[in-house]
Amino acid sequence: MGVSVFKTLRSKTAKTIYVILAAAFFIGFGILSSLSPKNTMKSIKISGEKVFQDEFFLIMKELERTDSEISKEEIENQAFETLIARKIISKEIENWGLKLSHEELLAMLGSQAGISTRRDYINFLRSQGVSQKSFENYLRDSYNFSKFQDILVRAETVGDTEVFQEYLSRALGTRYVTIAEIDRSKFKVRVDQKEIERYYILNRNEFKIGEKREIWIAKFDTEEKARSFSGNQTSFSDFSDFENSATRIGGKATSVILGKEASSQNPTFAPFFAETATEGVLAPPINVGNEWWVIKIHKIYPERIAELKEAEDKIREKIITQKVFLKVKEILDNQKDKIKSQEEFKKIFSPYSSSIYEDTFLPYLEAYPKVEFQPELSSALISKEENFVFPKPIENKGNIFVVFVGKIIPDPTKISDFFIFDIQRNFQNIVVREISNMKIEPKSKQEAIKKLLGNM
Numbered sequence: 001m002g003v004s005v006f007k008t009l010r011s012k013t014a015k016t017i018y019v020i021l022a023a024a025f026f027i028g029f030g031i032l033s034s035l036s037p038k039n040t041m042k043s044i045k046i047s048g049e050k051v052f053q054d055e056f057f058l059i060m061k062e063l064e065r066t067d068s069e070i071s072k073e074e075i076e077n078q079a080f081e082t083l084i085a086r087k088i089i090s091k092e093i094e095n096w097g098l099k100l101s102h103e104e105l106l107a108m109l110g111s112q113a114g115i116s117t118r119r120d121y122i123n124f125l126r127s128q129g130v131s132q133k134s135f136e137n138y139l140r141d142s143y144n145f146s147k148f149q150d151i152l153v154r155a156e157t158v159g160d161t162e163v164f165q166e167y168l169s170r171a172l173g174t175r176y177v178t179i180a181e182i183d184r185s186k187f188k189v190r191v192d193q194k195e196i197e198r199y200y201i202l203n204r205n206e207f208k209i210g211e212k213r214e215i216w217i218a219k220f221d222t223e224e225k226a227r228s229f230s231g232n233q234t235s236f237s238d239f240s241d242f243e244n245s246a247t248r249i250g251g252k253a254t255s256v257i258l259g260k261e262a263s264s265q266n267p268t269f270a271p272f273f274a275e276t277a278t279e280g281v282l283a284p285p286i287n288v289g290n291e292w293w294v295i296k297i298h299k300i301y302p303e304r305i306a307e308l309k310e311a312e313d314k315i316r317e318k319i320i321t322q323k324v325f326l327k328v329k330e331i332l333d334n335q336k337d338k339i340k341s342q343e344e345f346k347k348i349f350s351p352y353s354s355s356i357y358e359d360t361f362l363p364y365l366e367a368y369p370k371v372e373f374q375p376e377l378s379s380a381l382i383s384k385e386e387n388f389v390f391p392k393p394i395e396n397k398g399n400i401f402v403v404f405v406g407k408i409i410p411d412p413t414k415i416s417d418f419f420i421f422d423i424q425r426n427f428q429n430i431v432v433r434e435i436s437n438m439k440i441e442p443k444s445k446q447e448a449i450k451k452l453l454g455n456m
Helices: 012-031 053-066 072-095 102-113 118-128 132-157 161-171 193-202 223-230 239-248 261-265 267-273 308-335 342-352 375-382 423-437 445-453
Strands: 043-046 049-052 174-182 212-220 252-259 286-288 291-301 353-361 394-396 399-409
Touching: 043 445, 049 053, 049 132, 053 072, 053 132, 053 445, 072 132, 072 445, 102 132, 118 132, 118 252, 161 375, 174 342, 193 308, 212 223, 212 239, 212 267, 223 291, 239 252, 239 291, 252 261, 261 267, 267 291, 308 342, 308 399, 342 353, 342 399, 375 399
Parallel strands: none
Antiparallel strands: 043 049, 174 353, 174 399, 212 252, 212 291, 286 291, 394 399
């Protein structure tokens, strides 16, 4: 069974569009013109922009998780069609002024994957076996495509064209907000040892530390160098010794600590999380992209529950945040109906805030700087109402925010005829128009897939 690129939709329009999409690919590849690739790098070019194989592999993994029964050939074809479709729709979305910034991408990623520091992000990318550029392109295109689907569903179900146009002009407009970042030190809250112990007893699983494996990787540009290194089964005193040995042969080395999830996220690491995998042995070289890797499991850290002493500071911070959150909510409940202006908002929350700042949010998004993924806030931002306080505090990574929702500036100029008239016909026009204008190198679909797979 194939996986539709509109797999999250079950509507009549979605099914029609998928048929159109398949036809557009058939027509489009017959009229594409392009130059032959000038090198053997594992990438293709779409309208002059390189798309590397790691972005393609991310889509393949996504489709594999969706349907385990699909054949390898079907996955490859569906992944390529999905890649092109997302590029087309993402470009269309960005033409409406909905381009996600780097900060907004990271805000979205942080809320979904628990990433709060640059180091977290680097480790996440390593665990995925993907470059930053490819991953952010994948994330941006996937998000734009999913939001495009949301709009299609909205267009189908709203029933009234004028109501839908009004909704869309708000969603694509600009909402002025004022945000109070709460200073927890302004609230006198106490946490005694018994509270900490009680929290620990009731929430022990929250402090589970999953099995980790410290993995050393030596990377080389040729198989010969990698085999020379792996043949040297001497013990290394520390990572510096391992790194120096790799450098002498013309390689480089890195060390990562990964959890078990890395084995499912990146097939490269799967063998090193098998029960039979042991510490201290240099594995035979494996080909990863344009490199040859020699991997060693330096140390296995078994799963365990953190001791109370280890978790104590974290628990104290959690309890303080909970207590402050409740106090802020109490203030909101008592004052929200009285706050009708930015000045009143600042007057009430200034005594409790470390900072109060003004910003503009795109209502269409569901992830915003600092507060991150907040679909309920997104709904409030799209509403017709103005000059009100979002009715509950927002807690994110121990920080607490209160949001005043100000004026909205709708932007009806971004509504295209695509939404107003015939959805199916205009979608077909978008795909056929864009795919016929695209220059894809290499020019045939199968050649492009082979190149992305590294088979040519």
